[in-house]
Amino acid sequence: MTEVARRRAVRGRRPLILVLPAVCGLAFLILPLVGLLLRAPWRSLPERLSSPEVVEALQLSLVCATAATVVCVVLGIPLAWLLARGDLPGLGLVRALVTVPLVLPPVVGGVALLLVLGRRGIIGRHLEEWFGFSLPFTTPGVIVAEAFVAMPFLVIAVEGALRGADPRYEEAAATLGASRWLTFRRVTLPSVMPGVVAGAVLCWARALGEFGATITFAGNFPGTTTTMPLAVYMALETNPEDAIVLSLVLLAVSVVVLAALRDRWTRGPM
Amino acid sequence: MIRTVRAAALAGALAVAAVGCGTDTTEPAVDGSINGTVTVFAAASLTETFTELGQRFEAAHPGTKVVYSFGASSALAEQIKQGAPADVFASAAPKDMQQVVDAGDITAAPVTFVRNRLEIVVPQGNPGNITGLADFGETEPKIALCAEQVPCGAAGTAVFEVAGVDPRPDTREADVKAVLTKVALGEVDAALVYRTDVRAAGNKVEGIEFPEADRAMTDYPVAPLAKAPNAAAAAAFVEFIGSEQARTVFGQAGFDTP
Numbered sequence: 207m208t209e210v211a212r213r214r215a216v217r218g219r220r221p222l223i224l225v226l227p228a229v230c231g232l233a234f235l236i237l238p239l240v241g242l243l244l245r246a247p248w249r250s251l252p253e254r255l256s257s258p259e260v261v262e263a264l265q266l267s268l269v270c271a272t273a274a275t276v277v278c279v280v281l282g283i284p285l286a287w288l289l290a291r292g293d294l295p296g297l298g299l300v301r302a303l304v305t306v307p308l309v310l311p312p313v314v315g316g317v318a319l320l321l322v323l324g325r326r327g328i329i330g331r332h333l334e335e336w337f338g339f340s341l342p343f344t345t346p347g348v349i350v351a352e353a354f355v356a357m358p359f360l361v362i363a364v365e366g367a368l369r370g371a372d373p374r375y376e377e378a379a380a381t382l383g384a385s386r387w388l389t390f391r392r393v394t395l396p397s398v399m400p401g402v403v404a405g406a407v408l409c410w411a412r413a414l415g416e417f418g419a420t421i422t423f424a425g426n427f428p429g430t431t432t433t434m435p436l437a438v439y440m441a442l443e444t445n446p447e448d449a450i451v452l453s454l455v456l457l458a459v460s461v462v463v464l465a466a467l468r469d470r471w472t473r474g475p476m
Numbered sequence: 477m478i479r480t481v482r483a484a485a486l487a488g489a490l491a492v493a494a495v496g497c498g499t500d501t502t503e504p505a506v507d508g509s510i511n512g513t514v515t516v517f518a519a520a521s522l523t524e525t526f527t528e529l530g531q532r533f534e535a536a537h538p539g540t541k542v543v544y545s546f547g548a549s550s551a552l553a554e555q556i557k558q559g560a561p562a563d564v565f566a567s568a569a570p571k572d573m574q575q576v577v578d579a580g581d582i583t584a585a586p587v588t589f590v591r592n593r594l595e596i597v598v599p600q601g602n603p604g605n606i607t608g609l610a611d612f613g614e615t616e617p618k619i620a621l622c623a624e625q626v627p628c629g630a631a632g633t634a635v636f637e638v639a640g641v642d643p644r645p646d647t648r649e650a651d652v653k654a655v656l657t658k659v660a661l662g663e664v665d666a667a668l669v670y671r672t673d674v675r676a677a678g679n680k681v682e683g684i685e686f687p688e689a690d691r692a693m694t695d696y697p698v699a700p701l702a703k704a705p706n707a708a709a710a711a712a713f714v715e716f717i718g719s720e721q722a723r724t725v726f727g728q729a730g731f732d733t734p
Contacts (some may be wrong), residue, residue, distance in 0.1 A: 317657075325618075326662040342663050343618065343646040425647025425658070426623065439650060443550050443625035 239457065246454055247447045254451045262429050263437040264455060270345065270433060271413040274352035275360075278409045281353075282360040283402065287390070289361070290368035301365075308358045315354055316422025323350065323423075347424035348431050352413035359412055360405035367401025368394070411460050511539035514709040515561060517552040518544060519568030519696070520653055521592065524676050525729045526566070532725075533716050540709055548626065548651055549573075556581055556701065563710035566698040566717070568592070569627035573697040586697035589717050590731040593693055594631055595671040596684040597659050604665025609636065609686050612643040617665035620658045621645040627694055628652045632668045634692035656681070670694070672730040693732070 247254070254260065289301050307315055323330040325340045334340050341347040375397065379389040395402070417435040424431040426440070434456050441449035514533075518526050523546045530542035545552065545562070549572040556562055557579045565582070566589075567573040573586050598606050604617040612619055621643060622629035629648065636643050646664065649655045655667045660680040674683035698717055700710035716722060723733045 320661055320663060324661060324663050421650060421654070422657075425620070426649060427645065427647050431647070440623050440625055443548070443623065446554075 242450055242453060242457070246450050250447075251451060254448060255455065259428060259437065260452060260455070263432055263434050263452070264459075266345070266348075266429070266432065267414055267434040267456075268459075270348045270352055271410050271416075273349045274356055274413040275406055275410040277349065277353040278357040278360045278413075279402070279406055282357050282405070282409075283364055283395075286361045286364035286368060287394075290365045304361050305358050307355050312355055312416065312418025313422050316351060316419040319351060319354060319419065319423040323347075342423060343425045343427060343431060345424075345430055348420055348433060351419040351423040352416045355416050355419050356409040356412040360402075360409040363401050363405025363408060364398060367398035367405075370401075371397045407464060411464060414456065414460060510537045510709045510712050512706050512709060513541045513543055514563050514706055514713050515543050515545070516564045516566065516713065517556060517560070517562040518546055518564075518566040519549045519552070520546050520651060521568050521670055521672060522546070522566055522696070525672075525725055525731070528725055529717065529722055532721065533713060536716070537709075537712065542713070550626070559703070561703075561705050562701055563704040563706050564698065564700055564713050566696060568694060568696055569630075570695050570697055571627075573699065576699075576701075581702050582699045583702045584699060586699035587714070587718065588695045588734055589698050589722075590696045590726045590733055591693045592670045592672055592696065592731055593689040594628070594635055594668050595674050595689065596666055596686060597656065597669050597674050597677070597681050598666050598684065599659055599662045599664075600680055600682060602682055603662070606666040606684065608684070609639045609641050609688065611666060612636070612645075612668075613641045615644060618663070619643065619645045620647050620649055620655045620664040620667040622652055622655055622668070623648040623650055626651060628655075628668070628670060631692040631694050635668070635686075635688045638688045638691045639686075670730075675730040696731075 285304065289297060289304070310318075320327060320330075320342065322328050323333070323341045325331070325334050325342065330340060330342075341350055371394065375393050376389050379393045380386075384392070415435055416433075417439065420431070420433060421436055421439075426432050426436050432440070434452055438449045438452045438456070441452060516526065516530070523544075526544060526546075530544065533542055534540055545555075545560075549567040549569050552565065553567065553572040553575045556565055556576050565573065565576060567576075567586075570586075570588075573582075576582055577586065596606060596609070598604060604611070606617060611617055621632050624630060624633055628651075632643075647658070649658065652669050652673055656669050656673050656677055658664045659667045659669075660677055671683065671685075671689075674681060698714055700707065700714050704710040726733050
């Protein structure tokens with residue numbers, strides 16, 4: 207039996223009962239996007255896109271989402287390593303806490319950030335006193351809000367990769383005299399690189415689309431904190447067509463980045 | 477269930493027909509003919525007053541139930557145009573009501589039932605030592621304003637023009653409640669919100685009145701909707717909103733009643 211014939215035989219055994227809901231599910235996810243494309247004002251697209259407000263918002267979005275991803279990578283990889291390799295009691299609880307921002311309504315996340323890092327917040331109060339610096343209504347505030355919401359994506363992806371990695375390579379490195387740090391750097395990290403990249407891409411995409419926590423914690427001021435999703439929301443108030451155009455830009459950027467990175471870096475589906 | 481839906485649909489059809497014939501809808505409806513659910517789409521700034529009035533309406537008309545959807549007037553107008561099954565629309569801006577009128581979803585002329593004025597709001601204790609509109613043009617205090625796209629932001633722009641102040645906000649929030657939150661948490665030193673919002677926030681904030689507020693009053697129009705599933709109750713509710721009883725509730729909340 208040739209390879210092709212065997213594959214065909216397997217395909218023949220796929221339950222048809224799954225195909226219909228699968229197609230429905232796909233349609234459900236894709237049709238709203240098609241709606242956006244159909245309603246887009248294609249003719250006036252170039253002039254709408256070249257407006258300084260749009261360029262400003264897009265620039266801010268890309269810078270902030272990238273900075274937030276860097277923050278997530280720097281803090282998230284060690285956290286994922288702790289969750290996957292640590293043998294402390296109560297790690298299960300820590301893992302649950304790490305995923306809280308995934309289920310917390312983003313607006314609530316924004317309020318929580320205000321209560322801690324705001325001008326009267328537990329920590330923010332001292333930032334104000336000692337450095338005369340407060341995070342809300344600033345671009346760093348946007349990065350903090352995005353990182354808070356997006357970090358669990360990276361942590362979960364990297365932790366999964368670490369759990370799937372073969373610990374014997376690390377053990378071998380250790381027996382050959384490598385220090386723990388060297389082992390982590392030269393053995394562990396390269397072996398989970400696809401997971402790190404996949405997690406970072408997801409994290410970046412989530413940060414790019416972040417709205418609730420941003421507007422609640424960092425506010426909305428053009429050029430400082432108005433990212434694309436905020437600009438879309440504000441445009442909906444006066445000019446729905448502008449909102450559609452802005453959404454298309456976000457959509458295009460996300461699709462291009464996700465597609466490019468997935469094919470290049472990650473093995474198989476994310 | 478099916479029977480009620482049919483009855484409601486019939487009542488709706490009859491009402492539309494009646495209105496089409498030019499019947500005066502302001503006639504008091506006969507008690508007893510009003511029952512079932514009234515779905516009211518209302519601007520977020522009406523949350524407290526409408527909730528209370530809804531309870532009084534239910535008490536006055538046993539068998540009725542008032543259900544609310546509170547939100548930004550523009551979003552509600554959009555939902556109504558897309559065919560949301562609402563009976564009554566109460567907007568915080570004539571502009572959003574006009575959109576619904578233009579779409580043919582309202583047959584009777586909308587009525588302005590309250591007006592709202594802006595007030596300066598500061599955190600309890602006034603840490604920024606704000607005294608008037610002029611402070612909004614300074615660099616030092618942190619300022620929150622409504623986005624210019626929403627009614628409270630447009631009214632703000634108008635009062636600043638009258639006062640000759642060039643405001644320097646740190647943030648332009650999507651709605652008035654978000655602005656108020658920033659003040660209540662002490663994140664900003666001053667903001668412009670409606671007088672009703674200052675009253676509703678209680679002792680977490682302080683309000684400062686200013687004379688230019690008279691020059692940018694916000695009108696709140698209300699109207700029953702053409703496609704109302706429960707037209708009789710919709711007309712009764714709109715009538716109730718204009719009653720003396722309702723005016724007292726609005727007045728206590730800080731609204732001006734025309």
